[in-house]
Amino acid sequence: xxxxxxxxxxxxxxxxxxxxxxxxxxxxxxxxxxxxxxxxxxxxx
Amino acid sequence: xxxxxxxxxxxxxxxxxxxxxxxxxxxxxxxxxxxxxxxxxxxxxxxxxxxxxxxxxxxxxxxxxxxxxxxxxxxxxxxxxxxxxxxxxxxxxxxxxxxxxxxxxxxxxxxxxxxxxxxxxxxxxxxxxxxxxxxxxxxxxxxxxxxxxxxxxxxxxxxxxxxxxxxxxxxxxxxxxxxxxxxxxxxxxxxxxxxxxxxxxxxxxxxxxxxxxxxxxxxxxxxxxxxxxxxxxxxxxxxxxxxxxxxxxxxxxxxxxxxxxxxxxxxxxxxxxxxxxxxxxxxxxxxxxxxxxxxxxxxxxxxxxxxxxxxxxxxxxxxxxxxxxxxxxxxxxxxxxxxxxxxxxxxxxxxxxxxxxxxxxxxxxxxxxxxxxxxxxxxxxxxxxxxxxxxxxxxxxxxxxxxxxxxxxxxxxxxxxxxxxxxxxxxxxxxxxxxxxxxxxxxxxxxxxxxxxxxxxxxxxxxxxxxxxxxxxxxxxxxxxxxxxxxxxxxxxxxxxxxxxxxxxxxxxxxxxxxxxxxxxxxxxxxxxxxxxxxxxxxxxxxxxxxxxxxxxxxxxxxxxxxxxxxxxxxxxxxxxxxxxxxxxxxxxxxxxxxxxxxxxxxxxxxxxxxxxxxxxxxxxxxxxxxxxxxxxxxxxxxxxxxxxxxxxxxxxxxxxxxxxxxxxxxxxxxxxxxxxxxxxxxxxxxxxxxxxxxxxxxxxxxxxxxxxxxxxxxxxxxxxxxxxxxxxxxxxxxxxxxxxxxxxxxxxxxxxxxxxxxxxxxxxxxxxxxxxx
Numbered sequence: 001x002x003x004x005x006x007x008x009x010x011x012x013x014x015x016x017x018x019x020x021x022x023x024x025x026x027x028x029x030x031x032x033x034x035x036x037x038x039x040x041x042x043x044x045x
Numbered sequence: 046x047x048x049x050x051x052x053x054x055x056x057x058x059x060x061x062x063x064x065x066x067x068x069x070x071x072x073x074x075x076x077x078x079x080x081x082x083x084x085x086x087x088x089x090x091x092x093x094x095x096x097x098x099x100x101x102x103x104x105x106x107x108x109x110x111x112x113x114x115x116x117x118x119x120x121x122x123x124x125x126x127x128x129x130x131x132x133x134x135x136x137x138x139x140x141x142x143x144x145x146x147x148x149x150x151x152x153x154x155x156x157x158x159x160x161x162x163x164x165x166x167x168x169x170x171x172x173x174x175x176x177x178x179x180x181x182x183x184x185x186x187x188x189x190x191x192x193x194x195x196x197x198x199x200x201x202x203x204x205x206x207x208x209x210x211x212x213x214x215x216x217x218x219x220x221x222x223x224x225x226x227x228x229x230x231x232x233x234x235x236x237x238x239x240x241x242x243x244x245x246x247x248x249x250x251x252x253x254x255x256x257x258x259x260x261x262x263x264x265x266x267x268x269x270x271x272x273x274x275x276x277x278x279x280x281x282x283x284x285x286x287x288x289x290x291x292x293x294x295x296x297x298x299x300x301x302x303x304x305x306x307x308x309x310x311x312x313x314x315x316x317x318x319x320x321x322x323x324x325x326x327x328x329x330x331x332x333x334x335x336x337x338x339x340x341x342x343x344x345x346x347x348x349x350x351x352x353x354x355x356x357x358x359x360x361x362x363x364x365x366x367x368x369x370x371x372x373x374x375x376x377x378x379x380x381x382x383x384x385x386x387x388x389x390x391x392x393x394x395x396x397x398x399x400x401x402x403x404x405x406x407x408x409x410x411x412x413x414x415x416x417x418x419x420x421x422x423x424x425x426x427x428x429x430x431x432x433x434x435x436x437x438x439x440x441x442x443x444x445x446x447x448x449x450x451x452x453x454x455x456x457x458x459x460x461x462x463x464x465x466x467x468x469x470x471x472x473x474x475x476x477x478x479x480x481x482x483x484x485x486x487x488x489x490x491x492x493x494x495x496x497x498x499x500x501x502x503x504x505x506x507x508x509x510x511x512x513x514x515x516x517x518x519x520x521x522x523x524x525x526x527x528x529x530x531x532x533x534x535x536x537x538x539x540x541x542x543x544x545x546x547x548x549x550x551x552x553x554x555x556x557x558x559x560x561x562x563x564x565x566x567x568x569x570x571x572x573x574x575x576x577x578x579x580x581x582x583x584x585x586x587x588x589x590x591x592x593x594x595x596x597x598x599x600x601x602x603x604x605x606x607x608x609x610x611x612x613x614x615x616x617x618x619x620x621x622x623x624x625x626x627x628x629x630x631x632x633x634x635x636x637x638x639x640x641x642x643x644x645x646x647x648x649x650x651x652x653x654x655x656x657x658x659x660x661x662x663x664x665x666x667x668x669x670x671x672x673x674x675x676x677x678x679x680x681x682x683x684x685x686x687x688x689x690x691x692x693x694x695x696x697x698x699x700x701x702x703x704x705x706x707x708x709x710x711x712x713x714x715x716x717x718x719x720x721x722x723x724x725x726x727x728x729x730x731x732x733x734x735x736x737x738x739x740x741x742x743x744x745x746x747x748x749x750x751x752x753x754x755x756x757x758x759x760x761x762x763x764x765x766x767x768x769x770x771x772x773x774x775x776x777x778x779x780x781x782x783x784x785x786x787x788x789x790x791x792x793x794x795x796x797x798x799x800x801x802x803x804x805x806x807x808x809x810x811x812x813x814x815x816x817x818x819x
């Protein structure tokens with residue numbers, strides 16, 4: 001069970017990494033207009 | 046941000062977010078009173094709206110400040126001699142709120158950043174919560190966990206609680222702190238107090254398990270609570286966006302750039318601000334008209350639903366008027382600008398809607414007032430509960446206090462009324478019914494008598510053919526099926542096409558003639574009199590005239606026509622003499638009878654008051670099956686007002702329906718008034734409700750919706766009160782863990798908003814309609 005002493009801190013780091021990815025996604029505008037992406041295919045240009 | 050406020054002090058910038066107040070009659074408009082619209086950031090609850098108002102009103106020179114907590118918009122009336130916009134904007138900044146001028150790109154951009162920040166806060170809380178719960182799980186499911194492992198898990202949970210405390214929950218902490226500094230308390234205070242107390246107790250327990258606060262940690266409760274709360278806020282914001290959406294969509298509808306014709310005839314893209322009256326613009330299908338104008342070239346269909354209430358696409362030909370804010374549906378057209386910005390019908394509607402959404406319903410104002418004493422009571426109860434449980438264990442005592450603090454947030458109470466009103470106003474706006482003041486919904490729901498005016502209200506602007514006299518048809522029969530009648534009608538319609546006179550329009554509204562179109566030459570309109578032309582179908586050309594009797598007789602050998610035809614509105618003569626006379630009558634609105642039935646069903650008495658002659662009023666009253674005692678004819682406006690006062694003295698709550706112009710004093714005297722805004726400039730229609738379409742049924746629909754809204758409001762209030770009545774005792778007795786309290790609090794607000802959302806649906810689909818009929 002000693003591996004847990006490594007895995008638990010690692011899971012904390014992992015969550016922080018996931019949050020970093022999400023930060024990038026939100027602030028690059030991916031969630032600004034969720035319906036817009038679905039409508040885009042219907043537009044001509 | 047605050048340093049930029051100085052830019053707004055330039056009078057040239059004012060019109061971007063302000064209009065001169067209606068009372069401002071100064072020729073020099075840089076003086077006198079101005080009315081500004083701003084979007085306020087950092088407002089979360091009902092009491093914030095009060096704080097913002099207080100901060101604004103404390104600035105000398107600010108005459109009035111109204112804030113809508115639901116739309117985050119504030120309207121400020123200020124005197125240009127005494128104060129500059131930057132002064133009151135800075136006052137707001139010092140109070141801890143940022144404001145952005147509305148009707149501005151910045152407002153929309155700020156809105157986008159606000160949404161991203163909210164989403165990011167929520168995501169951080171969500172991911173950290175999930176992981177913290179993972180760390181909290183092992184001690185529950187396993188008994189042989191070592192002390193070392195337990196403390197490692199707690200450390201990990203503590204690390205991931207930090208971002209939640211210092212970032213996600215910062216909205217609550219900052220808001221509570223801001224209010225405390227001012228000696229004020231708001232709904233954020235119990236929340237902030239709750240999370241910080243539990244965090245500090247848990248941290249103390251983690252660092253010294255044998256210490257004063259015992260060895261229980263509540264990191265999972267804290268993160269879950271913050272996450273639920275942020276979810277509630279997020280949902281509330283999205284729902285508000287949807288309900289207020291139709292208002293916002295209308296307000297932000299005009300395009301920022303347009304295609305304008307250059308001197309060489311080519312079109313290039315310019316900013317809307319540069320366009321002037323008389324410019325020629327090109328509008329593509331799918332675009333929105335940026336200005337009122339006359340169609341020069343092209344033939345298209347437009348959608349004007351939000352402007353006129355007409356839901357069908359409307360055909361527009363050369364010479365027709367186009368409205369700013371309507372959609373071009375079919376073809377690329379060019380138009381000549383006739384009105385821009387402030388002077389368009391669109392701008393009048395937007396101003397009306399903005400003022401409406403700012404006025405607070407009485408019930409909402411009440412909720413705001415009781416919020417503060419309520420919070421004080423909550424703090425005292427929490428403290429007492431903690432003291433009571435202290436003997437058992439200090440750690441548990443703290444957590445009981447935290448539950449009490451969290452569970453009682455009166456958000457649901459303060460949201461109950463505005464959420465419902467806003468949803469209802471949005472629904473009405475989509476049907477082309479504008480409320481000057483959401484307060485009128487409350488009054489409308491109590492109305493038990495409706496007074497109608499006749500002309501322009503019960504009857505439409507359209508005319509209907511009543512008699513058609515010709516030399517062969519002296520009885521005036523309107524059987525138009527014979528070939529002779531068809532060719533006569535064809536001739537009249539060909540002439541009428543060249544005139545805009547209402548009677549010429551009436552001729553064209555008769556079903557179109559099937560006869561081959563006559564060949565007309567030298568067609569000429571004599572404004573206000575009629576149309577003359579030469580018919581060249583036959584060997585001998587005929588000099589035709591259509592129009593008023595005196596105009597037709599001028600160029601004719603014989604002046605004779607039968608006595609019965611002399612009062613007709615439209616005559617047709619050739620050079621020899623009389624050919625035909627058309628008699629038109631007013632048409633009752635097609636839905637008038639159905640509307641009366643619907644109103645009776647709603648339990649409303651119907652009255653008719655008209656300035657028209659007795660006979661014609663009684664015809665209409667008879668067709669509508671009105672009680673003869675409720676019909677008043679040949680009334681002057683003073684008579685009408687007198688009758689109205691009598692009704693009110695008899696204890697009736699009276700709604701008046703008029704054309705909004707001739708009936709002004711009567712409309713103002715009624716408890717609540719409807720105006721049909723078609724014929725009248727909106728800004729002058731001083732009525733509570735403006736109906737933009739032709740549907741009389743809108744009156745009944747609005748009253749039904751008002752009744753539904755008040756029902757929803759009372760359901761909301763009952764629910765919020767019941768929730769508190771059940772949960773507070775549970776929390777005081779320590780049966781409610783903090784996370785469950787947080788869930789309850791977030792849910793209670795979301796349920797109120799969701800339940801109110803039914804008012805945005807048509808009547809038959811709404812749950813409360815189903816509830817109350819079964």
